[in-house]
Structure formats: C-alpha cells, structure tokens
Amino acid sequence: MSMDREILSYQGAKLLFALISFLTLIEGLCIIGQSVFLAGLISSLFSGRSFFSEGDQIVLFFIAVTVRYLCVLLIRTAAYRFADRTSSDMRRIFLDRLFQVGPKAVKREGTGTLVSLSLEGVSQARQYLELFIPKLAANGILPVMILVFVFLKDPISVLILLITMPVLILFMILLGLAAQKKMDDRWTSYRILSNHFLDSLRGLPTLRYLGLSKIHAKSIERVSDRYRKMTMGTLRLAFLSSFALDFFTMLSIAFVAVSLGLRLVDGHILLDPALTVLILAPEYFLPVRELGQDYHATLDGKEAAHKLSHLNNHLQKEPTNDNAVSFPEKEWGTGSTMVFENISAAYSDGNGKEALKGISFKINGFEKIGIVGASGAGKSTFIDVISGFLKPSSGCVTINGSQVTLEDSDWHDQITYIPQHPYLFSGSLKENIAFYAPQATDSEIHSALQAAGLESLVDRLPRGLEEKIGAGGRTLSGGQEQRVALARAFLCNRPILLLDEPTAHLDIETEYELKETMIRLFENKLVFMATHRLHWMDQMDRLIVVDDHTIKESGTQDQLILKNGTYAALVRSQLEGIL
Template identity: 30%
Template sequence: TAILHWAESWVSHDVAFRLLAEMRVALFRKLDQLAPAYLVRRRTGDLVSMATQDVETVEYFFAHIVAPAFVAIAVPVGVLVILGVYGWPLAVSALPFLAVTAVSPLVARGRVDRLGSRSREKLAEMNSHCIDTMQGLHEVVAYNMGRHRRSEFMEMANHYAEVRVPFFRELTLQKIYMELVTGLGGLIVAIVGSSLVLSGSLDAGLLPLLTLLTMSAFLPISEISTVGRLLADTIGSTRRIYAVQLEPVLITDGEVDEVKRTVIGLDRVEFSYDFTASRALDDVMFAIEQGRTVALVGPSGSGKTTTAHLIMRFWDPQAGEVDLGGQDLRDYVLSDLRENLALVAQDTYLFNTTLRENLLIARPDASEDQISAAVESAGLSGFVETLPEGLNTVVGERGAQLSGGQRQRIAIGRAFLKDAPILVLDEATSHLDAVNEQMVRGALDRLASDRTTLVIAHRLSTVMTADVIVVMDRGRVMESGTHTELLERGGLYAQLVSHQLSGAGRAEGRA
C-alpha cells in the first residue's frame, strides 16, 4: 500500500507540475502576443493573480484531486463486488445509498460553480488593489490616503466574504447530507445482513466486517465534497485563464524577415484607442527619409507618442498604412522589425536586477567593451563610479533607488548598446537638468547621426536642428518644415515657441 501511495503521489505531482509549467509558459506567451494593447485594459494585479494563484489552483486540483477521485470510484465498485459475493442483498441495499452519495454534489453544481468563479474574480480585485497601493505608496502617503485605501480594501474583503461564505455554506450542507446518507447506508446494510444471518445465508462473524467494509466505501465518495469545492475554484480559475487564451491577437507576424531600407512613411493613418471615442490620429501623413531626423511637436494629447507606438508596431492603424522601406509594417516578422528599432521612452521601466542586466535587455550578447562604450556615451560613467558595486548594483523595483534622470540615462544607454538603424526618442531628455541635458544631447546627436530618427519633445530647443519638424494638434498634422520655415509662417509652431520663450523669460525674472 505504501509503495502504491508513493507511486500515485509521484505520478500525480509529476503530471501536475509539468502542466503548471506549460500553463504558465502558454499564458506568458499569449500575454506577450497581446501586449501592449491588451494590457492597458487589464489591471496588473489581476494578471499577476492569474499567473500565480489561478494556475496554482489548477495544478493543485490535478495533483491532489484526480487520483482520490479515481479511488472514490474504484473502492465502492470493489466493495459492491465483495458484498455481492457474500450476499447479493447486501450489495443491492448499499447501492442506492452509494449512488445518492455520489450524485448529491452534482445537484447544486451550477450554483457552486458560479460562486467559485465570482470568488476568484473578487480575489483578483483584492490583489489588484494591493499592488496598486504598493506601487503608488508615495502618492498614498503624500496625499494622506492611507485610511481611504484601507477602507476600500476592507470593502473588497467584505464583498469577497459575501461570496465565499455562501460558497462554503453550500458545501457544508452537502457534507451534512452525505454523512446522513452514509449512516443510513451502513444501518440498512447491518439490518439486511442481520436478516441474512438469521436465515443462515451469511456467517454471523462476517457481518461486522462487511458492515465496516460498506462504511469504508462511503469514505472516498464523501471526499467528492472536497472535490466539489476545488473543482468550483478550478473551473473559476480555468475560465479566467481560458478567457485570455481566447483573446484575438491583433498584432501578428508577417512574412518579410529583412529590413532593407529604413525610410518610414505614414499614409492617411487613422487610429483610436478602445477606451475613447475620439481619434488619437486623424489622416496623418508624413515621411522620414533614411538617415534623416524628423521631430514631432505639439500640445499634450496631440498624438505624438501614439505615432511612435504605431511605428514600433505596438498597435496597428484602423485606416491608412505605416510602411518601412516601402513595405507595410504588417508584412514584417515582428522580431526582425523590432531588432531594427531602438526606443527611448519618457517613462523608462527598470527591472529589479543589476544595472548591467538592465542595459543588456537591449543586447544580451554585448561584450564588456560595448557595455562600457554605451555607459560612457549615455553619460553614466560618473554615476556608475559612485555605486558600491558598479554595474553589478541592483537598482531596485522599477529603478526606485535611482532618480528620474538616472533612469532615463539608462534608457539612453540601452539605445546606444542596441545600435539599431532606426531610433525613436520620446521625450528622451525630459527628466534631465540643464547640465546633463547638454551632455546627453550631444551623445544623442552622435547616436542619431546617419540613422533614421523620430524625435518627440515638448522642449522645442531640442528639435530646432531636426531636418523636418512635424507639428501636430488633436491627432492631425497641422504643418511641417524646418525650424526657420515654421517660424516664418507664424502658425502653431511659432505660437508654441513664443509661449516657451515667454515662460522662460518669466522664470528668469522671478529668479
């Protein structure tokens, strides 16, 4: 028995953990295909809960329930056979009670499954709230929102309890019912057995053993109540995971695996996000010639970053076309397309690992000389020298141990290290002070040399030397030209320059 128990445990856990690994890999692969369009519609905590707790729930079911469920079938069948051998009336009397015990958990299956699914959703909401609170802890403390966030969490916890308590109430009632049926089943078998003993059809010494054997048949079936609880949780978790797997992949691979030219063109591009009815881009048309620099400027919300994201192919336009080298971006293999693109975004994400590993994201096979050159070019050398372990210093979650300027210089270092022929700079110097901006701007000028470059900036002083400046407002291209040409026209660009110069003058006056 011990050997069989060990074998059952080893096989079930081996299968379950293999399933767990496959499920997590499949979920990560699917999220990778859906990102980033899908991720903006889901809360981080919900996805974390899905990748950890929901997958673990499914694994636990297969590791701890499938084998006992098999036993719950095999043992009663074996007991009925033995009872039939010694006296068929015993088997006939026990069979209805065993059948009722087995079927009873299925009676309220629909309600239990619904409660299980709702409880998984409520638990995911609690996890999301916790993660939001921890990630925004500075704002929570600064605005004295601790009590408010705590009351919100308690309200969610109460809602979770309101769903979970009825769930366990249903299972408890089922367990009480099955214990009652078990007792009655054993009693009936004892009564029938006694009549068989009186008639001489059964040895009196066997009756207690057969009664105990009958009671033992109910024990594995009674575990179906536990199976019912875990099955409800498992169904709820599986539905959540399966819902992600059913999401359509909007950004798919093409067949072209080589970028021959880096000229970029946008032809009557229209785009809007799912969460708003207004268009982020409306009939946008402009081109970036190979090796040239084009700057996008305009008020906040004018569509500059959205344009960059379409060029990176984070999204596809609903109308029009974004092409690279005369080929629609949708025709390229995604991995090959993005190998030719380097992005320095306004908000840089740093992983909770070393500075070196954060740089190597751009080029995992880079040599020490290449890393050192990127660090030097991004103006990070002095900062790295002050770190206790240099490039091997852990930067903290989201780079929390670093300043905004330091995080942005690391992003610039990644771009230097990747050395891609197309460069997208989205507010690349927005977090730098005047001294560091001058230093990094020179490095960015060297980086952009002979590359196809798109620059997005609010500081118009950083785009004056661009080959072409495209001015956008409310998702449309209002005008384009060089710095001098746009000033002479006296349009929106000239107004933006005037506003910035007057703002700088007032700041100097106050100083």
C-alpha cells in the same frame, strides 16, 4: 463543464485516462480483497481459531493493502507527470504569444494579471489537471465495483448505500449553492471589507497627512470584526455542505451496521459477509468525500486553466500576409528613405483609443523628427506604428521603394526605443546596460557608461557595475533610469532612435544635463521624438503635428510658427503664464 471535456483533448490525456482507469480497477479489486481477507481474519479469530493458523490470509491481506496503495502511488505519479507537462506547455505557448503581440497586449490585460496567471495560474491549472482524471476515474469506478460486490453478499445493504449517494450529493449541491448565493449577495461588502486592511496600509501616508492615522486604528479593528462576523455567517452555511457529506455518510454506515446486526440476530446473514460489507461501506463513500475536500482547489484550477487557454487563443497574432520576402534595408543610412502612405491604425480593444487616421509622410536619412500634439491626439500610436508594435489596419509603408511590414525583426534590429520610464530588469547594472548587446566587451560598456554620464553613479555604488538594480535591487532616480537607457543606446548604436516623452517627468536640472548627453546620441541617427517639452524642438529638423488622430501640419519649427496654426496655438497656450 466544457473545460472538463477539454481536458481529454490534451495530448496524452486519453491514454492517461485509460491507464488510470485500469489502475483504479486494480485498486478496486484490492479494496474488495483487503476487506474480504480482513473480515475473514476477524471471523476466524472470532470463532476461536488461532492467529497463526491464518498465515496465508494475513499475507494476502497485506499484499492487497500494498498493491492498493502502489496503484494509488502510480496513479498519482502518472497524473502528476501529465499535469506537469500539459501546464508547462500552456505556459510556454502563453509566453510565446505574449512576446509576439508585445507591449500593447500587456497594457490591455494588465501586467499583474499576466504575471500571476503565468505563475500562480499555471500551478493552479496543474493541480486541477493532476486531480481531475484520477478523481473522475475513482468516482466512476470504485463505488460501482463496491456496490456490485456488496450486492453479491447482501442486497439489502446495497439498497441503503444506493439511496444515500444521490441524497448526499443533492444536499451537498443545494447547500453549496445556498452558500454561494449568500456570498454573491454580499459580494460588494465582502470585497470592501477584505480589501480594507491593505487599502488602509497603502493609504497610510494620506491618512497621516489628514491627521486620521491614529483614529483609523479603531476603524481597522471595527472593520476586521465586521469582516469576521460576516465571514462566519457565510462559513456557517458553507460548512454545512461538508456537514451534509459527513452526516449522510456516517448515518448510512450506521444504518448498514444496524441492519446487518438485526439480520445477524435473525440468522439471515453470517458474520463473515456482514463484516465484509461493514468494512466496505466507508470505502464506498471515500471517493466522493475526497472530491468534496478538493473541490475548491479544482475550481480555482479549472478557472485558471480556462483563462490560460482562452488567452492563448485570444493573443493569437493575426497571420502576417507580407509579400515582402526580405527586408530591403538592413542598415538605415543617409540615403535611406521611408514613406508612409495613408496609414491608419487602431487598437484591438475596440474603443479605438488613440488611433491614427490616414497619415502620410516621407522620411529621409538621418532626419530628426519631433512629434507634437496634445495628449490623446495620437502621438504614442504614431511611435507604436513606427516601432512595429502596432500593425497598421490600412495603408502601406515603403522603404527605399519596396513595401515592408514594420513588425519585421530586421526592422526591430535597427531601432532603439526609449520610453518615458525605461524598464530596468532585475539584474546587475552591467546586465541592464548590455541588454541590447549581451556580447559587449568591458571596454565597450565602459565607453557607453561614460557617454551616458553614468560614471559618477557607478563610482558611488558599493558594488559598481555589478550592483543589482530593478525590482528587488537598488532604486534609481528617474534621471538615472534614463541614463541607463541612454547607455544601452550608446552601446548598441543602432541607426534609428525612437523616444517617447523621455524627459517630462524629470526635474529641470536633470533634464538640462540629460539633454546634452542625448544630443550627442542623436548624431548620425534617424530620430523620432514624441514630446510636449518645447525646448526639444530646436534640435529637430522637422516637426509633425498630430491632432485628432491625424497629421495636421508638418515642417520646420519656423515654418510652423509663421503658419500660425495648430503648433503655434500649442506653443502659445504653453507659454502663457499659469496665473
């Protein structure tokens, strides 16, 4: 209900409501006029007058019909425009926020949810916005107008119509609730049964390996059948609510007709008004019947609109209280320094997974820093803080002596970030490589390609650099994906490189070849690399060992081995044989 009221708060909603109410009023007048003229025509013909003597009534009838549906047309157009504008605003804000809060929120909310919300959700919300105001106006205005008019013609019929409406609505609601309850009671089995098919398809290889794939066909049949029976059980109840709608409408019209007939016989009423009332009776029920038809569509849309505005509020970025006016270091160089002082960070989802507690360190120039630790110790959080994806909850970061916030775009502009699975955009290989530097020339792209060792791949692709990759395009192997990410890095040549476990998932030969390429990329760059793979440590100037969400020790590899602490223990446990 709160959402229903929320609609009127959208920009232009009140004006639209006024406009639609006005049009609905005209529509109501036309409905009445249409019935009056038609009844008049019929009774004239009934009393033996000729069709052509009623020319003006015919014209009036047709005008009433035309104006009525013109009003409907205008209402639909206005509502559609409003809904289109409002829902696209919602989506715009939504995407805007999404980019502000970045990949962490994406992970928290789930990619599927976010994509489907911004596509399906927005169009469902639009449908709801489109339907809601016209339906509200139609149900509020038309039945009342018709009732008032019928009252003038025949108060007894008003009584019948008036009594039916609440009974009808009551039954609809009661039966709707009963169906909902039945659905809820069976929710678990419902979900399993309805998922069973897709679940089976996804698990087909597993079933095949277990020798069950043939027998499982029977189970699909059985479950489908159970699902059908269960669905029918619910539908029997669910359809009852539209049955009630139909039943009471039709019964009410029948009662009106019979009561009119009986009173006509007695001479209490004349044919003309009786016909008018009879023609108006179905129109009286029309708005509520249409509401019933679209009920589910509006329900989904309402839900989606609610979720969207909830997320839009939820994703709101905390106001940045940075007093750093401009970023002190536009281009990280050999003389640059960065100091972390007592930095703590936590994810906003509450359970504080992989947070950091009071870390401090200092970085100079083009150091190569390895970040090591068991999984879950805080390595990724470390990278997230440096990249500015995650805002520290306390502590301060200074660069060249002045305090900064790392969410600054001037900082982002200096960083290349390479995760374990670099994301490939659906587009050509060339677009993917030039992602960070869309203005790059062909020869620049070519040398990046060469540096990243992608030439042989490009030669093998039928369309070369224009080959489509990413979703819907050619699938690349894990090693090739990494090389695309490396080519991006070579091309934009930013001074800071963040790597999060870039090679652990690759086969050892690919890893070996990639390593050579990557070492070339490291030259003249500040490098942070979080990894479990110990062979990388030889390339690092300094290791930072993270354990239990804080920095346990740091130093060169040799120092740490000598120290025989956390790092040495880590190395030992990895190098012990597995058997």
